[in-house]
Each structure stands twice: as C-alpha cells, then as structure tokens.
Amino acid sequence: MTGWLAKLRRIRALTDKETRQILRDPSSVAIGIVFPIIMILLFGYGLSLDVTRVNVAVVDQDASADSAGLVGAFRLSTYFGVTMVPSLAQATTLVMNRKVDGALLIPSDFTRRLHAGGAELQILVNGTDSNQARIMQSYAQGPVASWSARAGGASAGPVTVVDRMWFNETNNSRYFIVPGLIVMVMTVIGAFLTAMVIAREWERGTLEALFVTPMLPGEFLISKTVPYFGLGTIGFVLCVLAARFLFHVPLRGSLLMLCLAAAVYLLVALGIGLLVSTLVKSQFLASQLVLTLTFLPAMMLSGFIYDLRSMPAVVQWITYALPARYAVSLMQTLYLAGDIGGVVWLNLGILAAMAAALLAATRLATRKQLS
Amino acid sequence: MLASLLRIVALIRKEFLAVLKDPRSRFIIFLPPLLQCLLFGYAASFDLNSAFYAVLDQDRSSASIALLARLDGSSIFHRQADLRRIEDITTWIDNGRVLLVIQIPQDFQRHLMAGEPAPIQVIADGRNSNTAGTALGYVQTVVDDFNADWRAHHGQPGPTLRVVIRAWYNPNLDSRWSMIPSLIGTLTLMGTLMLTAMSVAREREQGTFDQLLVTPFRPFEIMAGKAVPNLAIGLGQATTILLVAQFWFRIPFVGSFIVLYCGLGLFLMAAVGVGLFVSSIAKTMQQAMLYAFLLVMPFALLSGLATPVSSMPDILQTVMVINPLLYALDLTKRVFLEDAGFAQLGSDFLPLGVIGLCTLAGAAWMFTRRLS
Numbered sequence: 001m002t003g004w005l006a007k008l009r010r011i012r013a014l015t016d017k018e019t020r021q022i023l024r025d026p027s028s029v030a031i032g033i034v035f036p037i038i039m040i041l042l043f044g045y046g047l048s049l050d051v052t053r054v055n056v057a058v059v060d061q062d063a064s065a066d067s068a069g070l071v072g073a074f075r076l077s078t079y080f081g082v083t084m085v086p087s088l089a090q091a092t093t094l095v096m097n098r099k100v101d102g103a104l105l106i107p108s109d110f111t112r113r114l115h116a117g118g119a120e121l122q123i124l125v126n127g128t129d130s131n132q133a134r135i136m137q138s139y140a141q142g143p144v145a146s147w148s149a150r151a152g153g154a155s156a157g158p159v160t161v162v163d164r165m166w167f168n169e170t171n172n173s174r175y176f177i178v179p180g181l182i183v184m185v186m187t188v189i190g191a192f193l194t195a196m197v198i199a200r201e202w203e204r205g206t207l208e209a210l211f212v213t214p215m216l217p218g219e220f221l222i223s224k225t226v227p228y229f230g231l232g233t234i235g236f237v238l239c240v241l242a243a244r245f246l247f248h249v250p251l252r253g254s255l256l257m258l259c260l261a262a263a264v265y266l267l268v269a270l271g272i273g274l275l276v277s278t279l280v281k282s283q284f285l286a287s288q289l290v291l292t293l294t295f296l297p298a299m300m301l302s303g304f305i306y307d308l309r310s311m312p313a314v315v316q317w318i319t320y321a322l323p324a325r326y327a328v329s330l331m332q333t334l335y336l337a338g339d340i341g342g343v344v345w346l347n348l349g350i351l352a353a354m355a356a357a358l359l360a361a362t363r364l365a366t367r368k369q370l371s
Numbered sequence: 372m373l374a375s376l377l378r379i380v381a382l383i384r385k386e387f388l389a390v391l392k393d394p395r396s397r398f399i400i401f402l403p404p405l406l407q408c409l410l411f412g413y414a415a416s417f418d419l420n421s422a423f424y425a426v427l428d429q430d431r432s433s434a435s436i437a438l439l440a441r442l443d444g445s446s447i448f449h450r451q452a453d454l455r456r457i458e459d460i461t462t463w464i465d466n467g468r469v470l471l472v473i474q475i476p477q478d479f480q481r482h483l484m485a486g487e488p489a490p491i492q493v494i495a496d497g498r499n500s501n502t503a504g505t506a507l508g509y510v511q512t513v514v515d516d517f518n519a520d521w522r523a524h525h526g527q528p529g530p531t532l533r534v535v536i537r538a539w540y541n542p543n544l545d546s547r548w549s550m551i552p553s554l555i556g557t558l559t560l561m562g563t564l565m566l567t568a569m570s571v572a573r574e575r576e577q578g579t580f581d582q583l584l585v586t587p588f589r590p591f592e593i594m595a596g597k598a599v600p601n602l603a604i605g606l607g608q609a610t611t612i613l614l615v616a617q618f619w620f621r622i623p624f625v626g627s628f629i630v631l632y633c634g635l636g637l638f639l640m641a642a643v644g645v646g647l648f649v650s651s652i653a654k655t656m657q658q659a660m661l662y663a664f665l666l667v668m669p670f671a672l673l674s675g676l677a678t679p680v681s682s683m684p685d686i687l688q689t690v691m692v693i694n695p696l697l698y699a700l701d702l703t704k705r706v707f708l709e710d711a712g713f714a715q716l717g718s719d720f721l722p723l724g725v726i727g728l729c730t731l732a733g734a735a736w737m738f739t740r741r742l743s
Contacts, residue, residue, distance in 0.1 A: 050682055122536075127539055159489050160491070166494055
C-alpha cells in the first residue's frame with residue numbers, strides 16, 4: 001500500500017516537473033498551441049482540390065454557327081474564362097508562357113464532320129502539370145454536354161447517369177482534408193515534440209541523473225506521456241473547433257467516438273516519439289527519424305490527400321504498417337459517414353494494439369538502459 | 372585573402388567530417404530521400420487505376436447486362452458483388468467495401484426500347500470526394516460510349532462531338548511525370564534546411580560554437596563554412612533523386628543539366644540561407660528544429676506539390692511568394708520535361724536569388740549582432 005503511494009507520489013512529482021518544463025520553454029508552448037492553429041489555418045484554407053476557374057484561349061478555325069454555339073457554352077460555364085485568339089500559334093504562346101491554363105481548338109472541318117459523325121474539340125494543355133490538365137478535361141465535359149443537348153439532344157442519352165456522392169453531396173474537398181489534418185496535427189505534437197524532448201534529456205545527461213533516483217521505468221514513461229498527452233489534447237480540441245466553426249465540416253459520428261479515436265492515436269504518436277528517442281538518443285537523429293517515420297508518411301501515405309486506392313499494391317501493403325493510415329480512415333469515417341461499427345472498431349483496435357506494442361517496447365528499451 | 376580562403380576550406384572540411392563521420396547520420400542523410408522518392412513516386416498520384424463497385428440490377432435485361440459488361444470490360448472497374456436489396460447499398464458503401472454502387476431500375480430496357488431517357492443511379496462513397504469524382508467521371512465515359520453505340524445501332528445518330536486532349540511534354544498525362552521531378556526540390560529542401568538549421572544550433576548547444584568564435588574566423592567565414600557543406604550535401608541528395616527518376620521511373624529528361632544544376636544551386640542557396648537564418652535566431656537545437664519544421668511544412672504542402680496553387684486563397688498565394696520550393700518545382704519540371712533554358716526561367720531564377728541573398732545577409736547580420 002505504501003509502495004503504491006510512493007509510486008504515485010513519484011509519478012506526480014515527475015509529471016509536475018515535466019509540465020513545468022513544457023510551460024517554461026516557449027518553443028514547447030509554441031508547438032502545443034501555436035502550431036496547431038497555424039497548421040489548421042494554413043492547410044485548412046490552403047489545401048484544396050476544389051473547382052477553380054480555368055482560363056483558356058479559344059481558337060475557332062471553323063467560325064460557323066455550330067462552333068460559335070460551342071464557344072458560347074464555354075463562355076456560359078462558370079468554370080471557364082474564355083479569351084478568343086485568332087491563331088493556334090498565338091494560343092500556343094499563351095499556354096507556354098503560362099498566361100492561360102490551356103487552349104481550346106475547334107478545327108476548320110468542325111461543322112462538316114459534326115453531321116458526318118465524329119467532330120473533334122481539341123483541348124491543348126501543358127502536360128507538365130498533369131493534374132491541371134486532368135481538371136480541365138473533366139470541366140470541359142459540362143459545357144460540351146450542355147451544348148450537345150441543345151444541338152441535337154442525342155448525346156444526353158438514352159442512358160443518363162444520376163450520380164449521388166454520399167457523405168459529401170456538394171463535393172467539397174475540405175470535407176476530407178480537414179479530418180486528415182487533425183491526424184497531421186496530432187502526429188506532429190505527439191511524435192515530433194516528444195522525440196525532441198527526450199532525446200535532449202539523453203544528450204544532456206539529465207536522464208542518467210533521473211535514473212539514480214528510486215524512479216522505475218514505467219513511472220518515467222507515465223510521467224513523460226501525461227503532459228504531452230495534455231498538449232496533444234489541446235491541439236485536438238483546437239482542431240475540432242476549427243473543423244466545426246471555420247470549415248463547417250459536419251460531424252456525423254459521435255463526439256465520444258471521435259475523442260476516443262483521437263486519444264488512441266495520440267498514444268500511438270507518443271509511443272513512436274518515446275521509442276525513437278530512447279533508441280537513438282540524439283536530437284538530430286531523433287528528429288529526422290520521426291520526420292521520416294511519422295510526418296511524411298502521414299502526409300503522403302495515409303489517404304490524407306492521396307487516396308490509398310490509387311496506389312500500387314506494394315505501396316498499399318506498406319501503408320498497412322503505418323498508424324496514420326488507420327487514423328485518417330477513422331477520422332474521415334467518423335466525421336463524414338458516422339459511427340460505422342465495421343470501420344471504426346477495426347481501425348481503433350489496430351491502433352490500440354500499436355499503441356500498446358510501442359509503449360511496451362519503449363519500456364523494455366528504457367529498462368535496458370538502466371542496467 | 373588567401374588566409375581567409377584557407378580558413379574557410381578548413382572549416383568546410385571540419386563540417387563535412389562532423390556530418391558524415393557518424394555512420395548513423397550518413398544513413399539518415401541519404402537513405403530516407405532515396406526511400407521517399409521511391410515510395411512517394413508511386414503513392415502521390417490522383418490517377419485512379421482500379422475501382423471496386425457493386426451492382427443492384429433490378430432490371431436484369433439484356434440491355435442492363437450489356438451496359439455492365441462494358442464497365443467490367445474497362446480494366447478500371449472491378450465488380451465485387453451483385454446486390455439484391457436496396458438496403459445492401461448502405462452496408463457496402465458505409466463499410467468502404469466498394470467505391471461505387473450502380474443501381475439499374477426495373478424498367479431500364481423498356482425505356483431504352485421506347486426511345487425514352489433511361490436513368491441509372493450511381494452512388495459514390497464521397498469520403499474522399501476527389502476519388503469519388505474521378506470514378507464518377509469514368510462511369511460517365513463508359514455510359515457515353517454505350518450511348519454512342521446504342522444510337523448507332525438504333526438509327527438515331529445525332530451530332531457527335533469527341534473531346535480530345537492533347538498534352539504537350541507529357542502525352543499520356545502521367546501524373547508521375549510531374550510528381551517525380553517535383554520530389555527533387557521537395558525532399559532536398561527538407562533535408563538541407565533542417566540540416567543547416569541544426570548545424571549551428573548543435574554547436575551552440577554543445578558549446579563548440581564559442582570555441583569557434585575565439586578562433587581567428589570572421590563571422591562571414593563561419594557562415595561560408597556552414598553554408599557550403601550543406602549546399603553540397605543538398606546537391607548530393609538532389610543527384611540521388613535525379614538518378615532514381617531517370618533510371619528507376621524512366622522519366623525522360625529532355626533539358627540541360629547545366630540549367631538544372633544552376634537552378635538547384637540557387638534553390639539550395641536559398642534553402643541554406645533560410646536554415647542559417649533560423650539557426651541564428653534559435654537558442655537551442657529544439658527551437659531550431661521546431662522553427663525549421665514550422666517553415667518546411669507549409670513550404671512543402673503549399674508549393675503546388677499536392678494541391679494546385681491556384682486553388683489557394685489569394686492571401687496565401689501572396690505569402691507563398693517567399694517559398695523557394697514554389698520556384699524550384701516550376702524550374703525542375705520545366706527543365707526536365709520542357710527543356711526550358713535560362714531565358715524562360717528568369718521568373719524562377721530571380722526570386723530564388725533574392726531569397727538566398729536576403730536570408731544569408733539576414734543570418735550574417737544576426738550572427739554579427741550576437742557576437743558584439
């Protein structure tokens with residue numbers, strides 16, 4: 001009984017020390033509060049895959065009533081800014097100098113071939129930015145379809161597609177980017193900051209000083225985890241508030257599940273930070289490793305921006321080893337779809353197992369250092 | 372003059388030793404960029420090559436089967452299930468088992484035969500609205516083909532218009548062709564800026580910076596001694612990625628290496644400048660790391676690498692004028708794919724030079740101020 005009390009007292013003292021250390025170092029406060037705010041604002045507003053206006057130079061070599069109608073359809077579309085140019089050479093120059101995003105060419109045989117079947121509208125783009133080219137191609141379908149519907153009604157059918165995008169009816173890319181952003185923020189706070197702080201203690205030798213005290217490795221771990229968990233929670237709350245009030249992303253799942261998911265993922269991130277810093281004991285190496293192991297994968301290999309389904313099978317297999325993948329899937333589902341048992345419990349279970357494994361490994365590694 | 376040069380050379384040598392002597396730090400400098408280049412080269416793509424879907428065919432007619440056969444015939448769509456009940460749609464979509472559910476209503480064929488519009492419903496999992504949008508676009512294309520054939524066979528050929536896309540420099544619009552050259556700048560920026568920011572902060576934290584200050588070195592020489600090795604390491608990283616791009620991903624390099632390396636040199640000078648500036652402000656390694664990270668992250672994410680710059684709010688577009696990566700991405704892609712020369716790249720070279728000079732001068736000023 002007294003043993004337990006002493007243990008609790010030691011943990012409290014250490015946690016207290018750690019908390020003060022955070023509060024007195026302006027850079028830790030910066031990362032706990034300023035960091036999430038900057039990330040949310042910058043990326044919440046900055047990262048968007050949404051529709052923007054594309055400017056095109058139009059060359060109408062046919063100059064007929066039909067071609068004029070087609071140009072009119074593009075003018076009417078809110079997605080296109082149309083500039084008429086007399087020659088293809090001029091249009092090419094404009095594209096090459098990045099004055100316009102692309103060019104539309106209506107060839108001189110347009111009317112003739114239209115009724116023979118097989119008229120062409122050419123979109124000329126600079127393929128260096130393949131994404132922009134793709135966006136233009138899909139935007140062009142709108143005016144082309146509305147023009148054909150008026151011209152003959154035929155291309156509007158007979159089969160028509162009524163599409164419905166569930167969970168995101170207005171096709172707003174913020175809906176999937178903001179939940180992913182929460183994962184990014186917690187990754188940075190949990191893994192990056194913890195790794196830096198503990199590696200610094202190793203570098204400066206203050207950990208050795210702690211190890212001559214009666215403290216046990218488990219207590220040490222708890223005292224390190226609790227304050228950073230608190231810092232991560234602040235970041236999480238800021239994110240949730242921003243998602244709700246700035247970006248108006250609907251939360252269709254329950255707040256309770258969202259908090260649970262965030263807490264479990266935060267433990268995983270803390271576990272990585274603790275383990276890496278315990279193993280390498282150098283701030284430079286720890287920071288680079290954490291960057292490589294957590295931040296970059298969370299950005300590129302988690303479904304945050306790039307969909308996992310677009311990746312080759314080998315890369316998809318690798319992503320199964322990365323916690324961010326499960327966290328992003330959880331957040332996107334909880335925010336947009338709701339408490340879908342099959343998705344939520346599976347991902348949550350895997351994350352919990354990862355957290356347990358990481359913390360256990362850290363404990364083991366710390367014990368070895370002590371002897 | 373000569374003495375000064377000799378001192379700088381000695382310092383450069385020392386700096387190289389400090390970074391490259393430790394096998395672990397050699398490893399951390401060259402292996403991650405290599406792995407990241409390979410992984411992200413494959414991962415960072417908006418091209419959807421396969422989409423799982425399920426069908427709720429309530430018509431079960433020859434027309435509906437013909438339409439579905441077209442979907443299955445396009446190498447992209449993979450049918451996972453034939454659903455029986457409307458309620459199944461929710462289960463399959465919610466659990467993420469399929470990206471799309473295609474529902475063909477009962478009187479589909481009757482409408483078609485009667486020459487009336489025959490709607491089909493396509494439900495997409497919009498949790499990633501970008502992917503869902505792409506997949507819906509593909510469905511539309513398949514249906515358009517079906518319609519064209521149907522009209523041709525049933526004698527109602529209206530005016531037909533094909534939209535043909537012709538892309539200069541990247542004929543197949545392979546997103547890898549623009550992504551992988553972009554990784555050269557992105558990955559080296561991360562490495563170089565962090566390494567530079569840490570190098571001074573580490574010496575300061577370990578107290579060796581004070582030792583350096585009592586030597587005959589002038590602040591400018593210390594700066595040069597710190598800048599050159601990091602710049603060289605950055606060029607080494609860039610070359611590694613360039614080799615992967617050419618020999619692994621086989622992205623055709625049509626430009627001039629001289630232009631590319633001049634551009635990369637300027638870009639890395641800007642990166643080193645930013646790094647030195649950060650380390651002149653930071654008091655500890657931790658602070659240096661955090662400040663560097665606080666800059667690298669928005670530089671990387673808001674450079675046009677992941678999402679188009681034109682979709683960003685105007686104010687962010689203005690702020691990103693100071694982002695060296697913005698120019699480096701444009702430069703590497705244009706040299707790589709377009710064979711752009713110095714004349715066309717003035718709009719990239721100039722800002723990079725200005726950023727480099729300003730940050731280096733700023734760092735030098737901060738260092739001198741600290742000394743006095």
